[in-house]
Structures are given as C-alpha cells and as structure tokens.
Amino acid sequence: MERENETLTNLTTNSLFALREARLDFQAPLLPQQIGxxxxxxxxIAWVDGLPDVELEEMVSFIDGSxxxxxxxxxxxxxxVLLTSSSAIKAGTEVRRTGRVADVPVGEGLLGRVINPLGIPLDSKGPLHFSQRLPLEREAPQIIDRDPVKVPLQTGIKVIDALIPIGRGQRQLILGDRQTGKTAIAIDTILNQRESGVICIYCAIGQRGASLAKLIGELSTHGASPYTILVIAEGGDEPGLRYIAPYAATSIGEYFMAKGRDVLIIYDDxxxxxxxYREISLLLRRPPGREAFPGDIFYIHSRLLERSTRLxxxxxGGSLTALPILQTEAQNISAYIPTNLISITDGQVYLSPSLFQKGILPAIDVGKSVSRIGGKAQLGAYRAVAGALKLAYSQFEELEMFSRFGTKLDEQTRKTLAHGQRIRECLKQPQYQPRSVEEQLLxxxxxxxxxxxxxxxxxxxxREQYILTLAPTLPQEICAAIQSGTPLSDAQRDSILELLAKRLSTQEG
Structure with missing residues (x-):
C-alpha cells in the first residue's frame, strides 16, 4: 500500500514538473487584430467606427463571414460597400480587417463555368478548380510592353468584318438604344470564335435573371460553353458586387493573356x-457632378478599358479584346457617359432604332460607326472590296434621303440607288449565323x-444562300492566301469572279 502511494506521489510530482516545463515553453500565438x-x-453601405490602419479598397469581413x-x-x-446581403449585419456588428484587397480565382478550370465576381459558382457543376487568385484592380500593361493591333478578330458579321473591322487587342464600343440588338452582336461574335482558339468572357452587369438564363442556354445550345466564361452580377445583387464585376472579369482575362492566349471580353453593359457607381457614390455622400455622376466616372472606365491590349x-504575345456595350437614350450619343466611352475606346458600332424598326438587321448605322484601327486589323483579301463598298454605301444613303423629295433622277443616280439597295440587302444577317471569311468574300x-x-x-x-454554298468549292491555294492575310492577286480575284459568274449563270439556267 505504501509502495502504491509512493508511486502515485512520484507520478504526480513528475506530471506537475512536466506541466510546469510545458507552461514555461508555451508561447501563445497572439496576433494583434483591429476590430471595428x-x-x-x-x-x-456600412459606416464603420474603428479600424484606424485600414487601407482604401481593402476587404473587411463581418461576423457572419460577409x-x-x-x-x-x-x-x-x-x-x-457590401458585396453580399446579410441579415446578420446591423448597428453594433463587429468588422475585422482581412489585410488583402479584393481578388478573384483564375485558371483553366473556369472555362465553361458561370460564376459571380467573387468566384462563387452559380451553376451546378460542383466546386470551382482554379490555379491562383488575382487582384481585381491591376495596373495596365506599359506602353513598351504592347504590340500594334494588326491581327483581325473575325466577328462573323458581314457588315462589321467588311466595313468596321475589329483587331485583337482593340476596344470597340457597341452602343444604341435598348432593344436594338447590341447583345445579339456580342453573342454572334462569341459563336464565331469556336474554331479560332479565342477564349471568350461574358460579363453581365445588372441584367435580369430571365435574360441571363436565356443567354446561357443559347451559348450552350450553339456549342460555345467550352471556351466561354460567364461572370454574372444580376440586377438584384448588391451594388458592390455589380461594381466589381467588370474588374473581376478583366483579371480573369489577363491570366490567359499573360499565357499568350487571345481573349475576348464583353461588358454588358x-x-x-x-x-x-453613381448609386454607391451618392450613398457614400460624395458630391454629384455632371448629370449627377461623380467626377471620377471617366477614370473608373478608362482604367478598366486600358487593360485591354495586345502584348x-x-x-x-497574348491579347485582350474588349467589346463594351452601352445603352443610349433617344439616340443621344452626345450624353455624358457615351462621350466618355467613345473617347476611351478605339471605335464604335452604333445601332440605329430606325433601321431596327425597318427590319434591317443587324441595325448598324455605317455612317455613325467607325474603327480607328481600320484596315490594319483586317485581312488583306477584304481591302480590295471593303473600301469601294463603304464609299458606295455612303453615297447610296445620301442619295436615298435626297430621292425622297420626289426629284427626277438621272440614269447614273438610279444605278447608284439600285446598287446601294442590294448592298443593304446583302449586309442583312440573321442571328446565330456567323459567316466564315470565305463565305463573306464570295x-x-x-x-x-x-x-x-x-x-x-x-x-x-x-441568291446569297446559293453563293454561300460555293465557299467549300474554292481552290485550296486561294483559301490559304485568304487566311494568311495577304491580298488576293488579280489572277486569284479573276478566278473567283469567273467561278461566281459560271455558277450563277448555271443556276439561272
């Protein structure tokens, strides 16, 4: 019995000694934390007291993880500015610093996925697999790191590829009144990248959920999902989430651009x-400026679009091509926001409500549309026909307006009008039917x-449908010359015209 008591005493003494040593060796991982x-x-919008060392655009977290x-x-x-709505946030709620700026996951695993600007999946395809996280706000590439825009981005839309060409790395504005087909142009451009290797990112800002569901279904139906990423911030989401959406989409695109890939990004709208941004600024009690927009509205869009370029x-050697979409009111392209974006971008495609009402689709007003890159970003085979085509179409539009007064017209004027009417008919194009380069040139x-x-x-x-069926019959050397970007020789052009004349006469016969 005494031995057992002695053993217990020794064990207790040893345990106390071990505990005393462990206590002396223990160092609590105390980290200072600022709580507001x-x-x-x-x-x-949450107004917060405390957090004396917090930095601008730093992310903060609330007690429920918001x-x-x-x-x-x-x-x-x-x-x-809150990024998620939460009933747990109220007066008196604790706020903590995170020590990091807002970022988004990037990587190959995002292809074919639908996510929100924070990288949270909105589809039913399971967790998101990504390579790293990039900040939403990043510096635009330096001028010395950029290359001239000279490689075409084919949209598959005849009137754009022929008359208002877009190059890889360009920023081309699409603007017009509501319901004139702006998003339709963007979707057709995405569909036309199926065989080009271009990665497409569609960024929806404040769109209705029903419209987005329809758009996602259309992209899936036409086989565009594998090379497309959708970044969605619906109209019912928090203003902060809608605000960061285009920056998140751009950071995702920059990841692929840095790896030498070509990327097309669409901001809608x-x-x-x-x-x-105006809503956020007014809630933050910032002074309103012109048309109630804050004074730095130009800056937030310029720093966004400046990130699109060709390296x-x-x-x-990658590129990031931007197609921002803008809605005008009553065809007023001289309003504050339209003029801002027109001055930032490298050209614009203007869609006219009057052309839309007449059934001339896509309703692109060639006279008010321009590409400041021009023929430098166009395949050489187009240049032989595009210049004359745009001049003839512009003359036709002026003469058509003049002829409405009932003035007697001479023979040459009537021929110009007839030719212009046929140009307009040929430039019409149904949605979801982008045309290849060979089809367009024929x-x-x-x-x-x-x-x-x-x-x-x-x-x-x-007759147009018949001509399009002749594209696969073009000689291989002519197709190779077209795709290489070199202008067609006179012999090649004559060969194509001879083929057309022969086949068309056969059809008429």
Missing part, C-alpha cells in the same frame, strides 16, 4: 455599371462586281 463596429447600415470593400476613409469613420512577343466580290445589280430585291436572299 458598424454605426449605420443603409442600402448596401465581405465588404472600403471605399471611403474619413477622419471619424469609414464607408464600406457599362451603362448599368456607371449607374451603379509583344517577349511578354507572351458575297462581297459578287456584290462589288455588279453580278447582283440586275437581280430583283426579293431574290437577293436566295
């Missing part, structure tokens, strides 16, 4: 983005050579 308190909460971005830093409090070969050559001038207008569409 929510003073006020209004419409997606996130926000610091937008205002005043002497007494900070203004935090920056009108909603500007209105979201030189030493930097990977039609344009038939048009400019006058082979369709004697045809009744009602027969133009059927």
């Amino acid at each position: 308190i929510v003073n006020e909460l209004t419409n997606g 996130l926000g971005i610091v937008f205002n830093i005043d002497e007494r409090q900070i203004g935090v 920056l009108t909603n983005h500007a209105q979201t 030189r070969t030493a930097k990977g 039609l344009l050559l038939a048009l400019t050579s006058g082979q369709l001038d004697e045809l009744p207008l009602n027969d133009i569409f059927s």
Whole structure:
C-alpha cells in the first residue's frame, strides 16, 4: 500500500514538473487584430467606427463571414460597400480587417463555368478548380510592353468584318438604344470564335435573371460553353458586387493573356455599371457632378478599358479584346457617359432604332460607326472590296434621303440607288449565323462586281444562300492566301469572279 502511494506521489510530482516545463515553453500565438463596429447600415453601405490602419479598397469581413470593400476613409469613420446581403449585419456588428484587397480565382478550370465576381459558382457543376487568385484592380500593361493591333478578330458579321473591322487587342464600343440588338452582336461574335482558339468572357452587369438564363442556354445550345466564361452580377445583387464585376472579369482575362492566349471580353453593359457607381457614390455622400455622376466616372472606365491590349512577343504575345456595350437614350450619343466611352475606346458600332424598326438587321448605322484601327486589323483579301463598298454605301444613303423629295433622277443616280439597295440587302444577317471569311468574300466580290445589280430585291436572299454554298468549292491555294492575310492577286480575284459568274449563270439556267 505504501509502495502504491509512493508511486502515485512520484507520478504526480513528475506530471506537475512536466506541466510546469510545458507552461514555461508555451508561447501563445497572439496576433494583434483591429476590430471595428458598424454605426449605420443603409442600402448596401456600412459606416464603420474603428479600424484606424485600414487601407482604401481593402476587404473587411463581418461576423457572419460577409465581405465588404472600403471605399471611403474619413477622419471619424469609414464607408464600406457590401458585396453580399446579410441579415446578420446591423448597428453594433463587429468588422475585422482581412489585410488583402479584393481578388478573384483564375485558371483553366473556369472555362465553361458561370460564376459571380467573387468566384462563387452559380451553376451546378460542383466546386470551382482554379490555379491562383488575382487582384481585381491591376495596373495596365506599359506602353513598351504592347504590340500594334494588326491581327483581325473575325466577328462573323458581314457588315462589321467588311466595313468596321475589329483587331485583337482593340476596344470597340457597341452602343444604341435598348432593344436594338447590341447583345445579339456580342453573342454572334462569341459563336464565331469556336474554331479560332479565342477564349471568350461574358460579363453581365445588372441584367435580369430571365435574360441571363436565356443567354446561357443559347451559348450552350450553339456549342460555345467550352471556351466561354460567364461572370454574372444580376440586377438584384448588391451594388458592390455589380461594381466589381467588370474588374473581376478583366483579371480573369489577363491570366490567359499573360499565357499568350487571345481573349475576348464583353461588358454588358457599362451603362448599368456607371449607374451603379453613381448609386454607391451618392450613398457614400460624395458630391454629384455632371448629370449627377461623380467626377471620377471617366477614370473608373478608362482604367478598366486600358487593360485591354495586345502584348509583344517577349511578354507572351497574348491579347485582350474588349467589346463594351452601352445603352443610349433617344439616340443621344452626345450624353455624358457615351462621350466618355467613345473617347476611351478605339471605335464604335452604333445601332440605329430606325433601321431596327425597318427590319434591317443587324441595325448598324455605317455612317455613325467607325474603327480607328481600320484596315490594319483586317485581312488583306477584304481591302480590295471593303473600301469601294463603304464609299458606295455612303453615297447610296445620301442619295436615298435626297430621292425622297420626289426629284427626277438621272440614269447614273438610279444605278447608284439600285446598287446601294442590294448592298443593304446583302449586309442583312440573321442571328446565330456567323459567316466564315470565305463565305463573306464570295458575297462581297459578287456584290462589288455588279453580278447582283440586275437581280430583283426579293431574290437577293436566295441568291446569297446559293453563293454561300460555293465557299467549300474554292481552290485550296486561294483559301490559304485568304487566311494568311495577304491580298488576293488579280489572277486569284479573276478566278473567283469567273467561278461566281459560271455558277450563277448555271443556276439561272
């Protein structure tokens, strides 16, 4: 019994000694942490006391895991824009610093996925697999790291590829009143990249959920999902989430651009983005400026679109092409936001409501549309026909307006009008039917050579469909020359015209 007591005593002594040693060796991982308190909460904005060392655009977290971005830093409090709605956030809620800026996951695993600007999946394809995270706000590439825009981005839309060409690395604005087909142009451009190797990113800002569901279904039906990433911020989401959406989509695109890939990004639309920023700014009590927009509205869009470019070969040779969409009101392209974006971008495609109402689709007003890159970003085979085509179409539009007054017209004027009417008919194009380069050139050559001038207008569409079927019969050397970007020789052009004349005469016979 005494031995057992002695043993217990020794064990107790040894345990106490071990505990004493462990206590002396233990160092608690004490980390200083700044905690603030929510003073006020209004419409997606939280006013917070505390956090003296917080930085602008730093992310902060709330007690339930919700996130926000610091937008205002005043002497007494900070203004935090919420990224998620939460019933747990109220006056008195604790706020903690995260020590990092807002970022988004990037990588090959995003292809074919639908995500929100924070990288949270919105589809039913399981967790998101990504390579790394990149900040939403990043510096645009330096001028010395950029290459000239000279490689075409084929949209598959005849009137754009022929008359308003877009190059890889360009920023081309698409603007027009609501319901004029702006998003339709963007979708057709995505569909035309199926065989080009271009990665497409569609960024929806403040769109209705029903419209987005339809768009996602259309992309899936036409086989565009494998090379497309959709970044979605619906109209019902928090203003902060809508605001960061285009920056998140751009960071995703920059990941692929840095790896030498070509990327097309569509912002649909920056009108909603500007209105979201105005909403946030007014809630943060910033002074309104022109048309109630804050004074830095130009800066937020310029720093976004400046990130689209083509990198030189030493930097990977990738490109990021931007197609921002903008909604005008009553055809007013001289309003504040349209003029801002027109001055930032490298050209614009304007869609006219009057052309849309007449059934001229796509309703692109060639006179008000321009590409400041021009023929430098166009395949050489187009240049032989595009210049004459645009001049003839512009003359036709002026004469058509003049002829409405009932003035007597001479023979040459009537021929110009008839030719212009056929140009307009040939530039019409149904949605979801992008055309290949060979198909477009066959039609344009038939048009400019006058082979369709004697045809009744009602027969133009059927004749066009027949011409398009001739594209696979073109000689291989001509197709190779077209794709290489070199202008067609006179012999090649004559060979194509001879083929057209022969086949068209056979059809008429």
